[in-house]
Amino acid sequence: MSSTSSTLTPPAPEQRVARGNAGSNNYRHLKIKVRDAGLLGRRKGSYLIMGIVLVALMGGAITGFILLGDSWFQLLIAAAIGILLTQFAFLTHEASHRQILTSGPANDKIGRFLANVVVGISYQWWMNKHNKHHAMPNTIGKDPDIEWDTISFQTEDAKKQKGFLKWITERQGYLFFPLLTLEGINLHFRSMIYLFTGDRVKGRGKEITVIALRLAIYVAIIFIVLPMGIAWAFLGVQLAVFGVYMGASFAPNHKGMPMIPKESRIDFFSRQVLTSRNVMGRTPFGNWILSHVFGGLNYQVEHHLFPSMPRANLAGVSKIVREYCHELKVPYTVASVSQSYAQVITYLNKVGLSARDPFDCPMVSEYRPH
DSSP: OOSSSBOOSOOOTTOOOOOOSOOTTHHHHHHHHHHHTTOSSOOHHHHHHHHHHHHHHHHHHHHHHHHHOSOTTHHHHHHHHHHHHHHHHHHHHHHHTTOSOSOHHHHHHHHHHIIIIIIOSOHHHHHHHHHHHHHSTTBTTTOGGGSOBSBOSSHHHHHHOOHHHHHHHHTTTTTHHHHHTTHHHHHHHHHHHHHHHOSSOTTHHHHHHHHHHHHHHHHHHHHHHSOHHHHHHHHHHHHHHHHHHHHHHHGGGTTTSOOBOTTOOOOHHHHHHHTOEEEOOSSHHHHHHHHHHTTTTTSHHHHHHSTTSOGGGHHHHHHHHHHHHHHHTOOOEEEOHHHHHHHHHHHHHHHHGGGSOGGGSHHHHHTSOO
């Protein structure tokens, strides 16, 4: 795998990651390059424009919901709201990383409002989970994003599955996108479970109250305006679109990339670059579109190296990081949208094979004692 080429064959599920040529000083040198290019500053104007556009679009969706009334065309509004809520979730993610404003508390206020009031999930749950992921991406036993959750990302988890879960695991690559239709429900459920059971949760009572009120008002409006059947369908479509969009945006970032053993010692620069995959188009305009579609997550390498960097700066930093990795001979993985999903599905199916009984092979079964 060259420093700038696409990775067409996903690594083994638990491939050991070599330290490579990048030492502990490489990140410092890279940061100096990025600073000298003027790319470490905030881009408040771009976030203001994004916020205005999203609020306007949500206002349009709400207006459409009111005007359509009793109509199955409401499912189109539900899909639109699912997309817009994902976009607001992207802004929540960026606020949690201090990308929007300079002040940490100010970013948290924005993030908590967007998470609790707009999206309906716990901000504190997201912060706790996502910070652990950023500290140790794809590290066994330390990254919560590779822990079992219906889908197995490690062979040990796949081998543990029994019954119906085993059946799912054996086909999990092919079932990945269908399962994502349930991810919206899963995100809401897990964030609330964390609020009720987590240790020392900051603002626990306030988050529970706000999210519960948001949920009650949202559901009540839907069932007041729409007949029972359309109302349930509306909620189902909105949650399904939200789940698929969220899962499809985050999955290409690390799934199928090398896994790091729990006790491995590897410097920050190498850890972040080797475990991340960028999703890129063929032209700068294509990358601009992808940046808005994926909420900047398509520049995953740069996002992990500079978590507080505004979305609008990532494209410029990408050029610097790619050249720097080429100079150090550190693999810099890039894939198109279709390639990235193909790699994720191939990887998940490969892990899923671990759940199969070795005697399921027809040739082996022929010689099995009866």
